[in-house]
Amino acid sequence: MTDRGRPDAGTGPAYPPVTVVVATRDRPGLLERAVQAVLDQDYPGPVECVVVYDHVEIRPLDLDPPAGRTLRYVTNTHRRGLPGGRNTGADEATGDLVAFCDDDDFWLPAKLARQVELLAARPDAAAASCGIRLEGPGIARERRLDRAEVALPDFVEDRVMEVHSSTVLVRRSTWDAVGPVDEELPGGYGEDYEWLLRVAAHGPVVIVPEVLVVVDWHGGSFFFGRWATIVEATRYLLDKHPELAGSRTGLARLHGQIAFALAAGRRRREALRELGRVLRLNPREKRLLVTLPVVLGLLSGERVLRLAQRRGRGV
Structure with a gap:
């Protein structure tokens, strides 16, 4: 940290620009909640939110981005599905850091600020994650890790559910080094885990211990029964x-x-x-x-x- 309490990013800006990718298909109410939470982050740096519509008509949201925030809408130009949506968003991203948020999840206000601060303190890290809270019918449960980082051997042994796709903030340099989400993975199942194996091979994923992401736990899944x-x-x-x-x-x-x-x-x-x-x-x-x-x-x-x-x- 600097003597003014700001993250010291070395040769980069104190508050590097962040692009947040939200891939969606047709869930307008949940999507609006997710995007509003991105725009409401208390992070002092610029935040760009890219909403990627998966081969459906773009429906702009009735949201007014505040100063320092931009909101863009694009169509998935890759293969249909979540991996293609995330890759399209990363293609469009202009930030030095890239984050992902599922359209049915949402962030708490300090999420980006805490993660950027941690990445600035850990130049060896490839990405950052944080704790999550599962919320849904009959469940409200926090999941947080009691360790400072997750390395490749940890992911080889276990999926480490706490490193959820909606928590990940990755350096653009890491994304360029490890490559995009694998669109060849059958059905896109486990695409986040496969990508995290490559990320962790590049460097550790450091962990902000606080719960900063709320995951919609509705008791179902796109893969339920497949x-x-x-x-x-x-x-x-x-x-x-x-x-x-x-x-x-x-x-x-x-x-x-x-x-x-x-x-x-x-x-x-x-x-x-x-x-x-x-x-x-x-x-x-x-x-x-x-x-x-x-x-x-x-x-x-x-x-x-x-x-x-x-x-x-x-x-």
Whole structure:
């Protein structure tokens, strides 16, 4: 920090310009809330918000950006879907730092200021994250990390849910070095995790301990019930990132996800083979227990997933 309490960005401006990308399709009420929270940030530097409409008609919001804030609307020029929307927004970004916010989430006012301050203090860091609060029917739960950073070995072992896509603030130099979100990932499933593996290979993700992002936890997902897509995408991820084989715990987790999706999709023989692999890798992997009732037909995959989501978890 400088003696005036401002982030010292070295050779860059004290308050570097930030571009925030909000990819959307057709959720105007939630989108307006997300964008307003971006415009209301107490960050002293310039903030540009780029709203990317995914191959639908652009509908400008009834919002009046204050001084130091700009609001732009563009159409997704990449492949249809969230990865293409984020990549389009990054193409359009003019800021030295780029952030993403899902259109159904929203930021608390200090989010950008705290993260920019931390990145200024950590020139070795590739990106910054923060704590989240899950809010939805029957749930209000905070998730925050008790560590200063998350490195590649941490992401190999675990997804680290707290590093949510709506929390990430990344240096433009990091984005240019690691490349865009992978639009070839089947169905776009797990695109944020795949990209974070590349980010963490470039440098650590530093963590602001405070809860600064509210995540809409509505008990559902675009991928709810798309079991074949989950299987294909997870296998794609394993093929693309051989470093994932470096952790038996992490590998068991991913094969456990495949086993669960196979069981939920009633591909029971394949699920049992995957469960055997999980058992050999890590007998304590929790997905062994949650998958067996699905394989045996005692519970549906949808039922198990809903039960997990009520506790603020996934499978």
